[in-house]
Amino acid sequence: MEIVNDADRLTDFLKNATNAAAIGGIVVIREDLKNADKRQVARLTDYFDVFRTTDADGNNAGLDLYTVDQIQNSAFVEQNFLDFLFVFSKRVFPQTTDATITFRDFLDKTQYTNTGIDAYEWMFGVNFISPGGYQENLKIIKRFGDLKPGQTMLDIGVGIGGGARQVADEFGVLVHGIDLSSNMLAIALERLHEEKDSRVKYSITDALVYQFEENSFDYVFSRDCIQHIPDTDKLFSRIYNALKPGGKVMITMYGKGYGEQSDKFKTYVSQRAYFLKNLKEIAEIAKKTGFVNVQTENMTPRFKEILIEERTHLEQNEPEFLSKFSQRERDSLISGWTDKLGYIEKDNHNWNFFLAEKPFSK
Secondary structure, eight states: OTTTTOHHHHHHHHHHHHHHSOTTOEEEEEEEOTTSOTTHHHHHHHHHHHOEEEOTTSOEEEEEEEEEEEOHHHHHHHOOOOEEEEEEEEEEOOOOOOSOOSHHHHHHHTTTOHHHHHHHHHHHOTTOOSTTHHHHHHHHHGGGOOOOTTOEEEEETOTTSHHHHHHHHHHOOEEEEEESOHHHHHHHHHHHHHHTOTTEEEEEEOTTTSOOOTTOEEEEEEESOGGGOSOHHHHHHHHHHHEEEEEEEEEEEEEEOSSOOOHHHHHHHHHHTOOOOOHHHHHHHHHHHTOEEEEEEEOHHHHHHHHHHHHHHHHHTHHHHHTTSOHHHHHHHHHHHHHHHHHHHTTOEEEEEEEEEOOOOO
């Protein structure tokens, strides 16, 4: 704890650790943050992730994030949900002058800043940053069918954790929630530590990188996240391998429609670093991966309703919003919601649903 609160000593430690490791070597750091500022895990993840130094061979070297995992022994035995293992590998990185250095860095410095997350939560509802909040998420979750206590779920893009804790509370399901945004997961972890719910655990990691145990989850769920992931084929393959035979995957996602895309929509997609697919493409990838009983649905009409409801809620409660946030945040949300409604009208922006099963072995 003494080192992480001293910037100079922490930098020296990272330089020494990076220099000591071979290229591809693993660096593991354990840090118990239960007595620290509860958002410290995000700050440390950011500091470690973007740290670069010139190693003994003259390389621009740094630590490539694999995961930040909770230590389960601490959670179960001590009810301490803020004891972490930071796991990295040493890599050589190209020199860059970009404002953001890694994709996690991009997420946390653009769409998911602390203020941005808080404003989104105000719009969507407590513990949620996805359209419709608690009730909409519960309605979607119930489309899995008969969830049973003790079953396991992987939640990809768990955000600030509302959906994971909802599934644990409503159905007794054990949830492993992952997200690449350390800002969002710091909030999820803080609230989990307060609630002491060992049915839920979180990892700050990339769904395309983390090595999940094969055939280990009854369900894989993702709410409005996978548009951030560049390789849908690889993602679906990893989900397939992680699911038990007979397990189900359900995803809602931002997608592209079939209308001619406006320049404004193309700019929006580029600025958000989205990788949008239409429903036909999602179904094709799912079937190619090996999933069966593939169902898809265009939920854009419901998305339109939610956007109007949420925009109206903000317009009717501006004094409350402005007591917490700036006029700039208010204007950004109003224009963002209005722009999405425009994209929907031109069939540029869709809200898509996907449900499928992993078959039993023959």
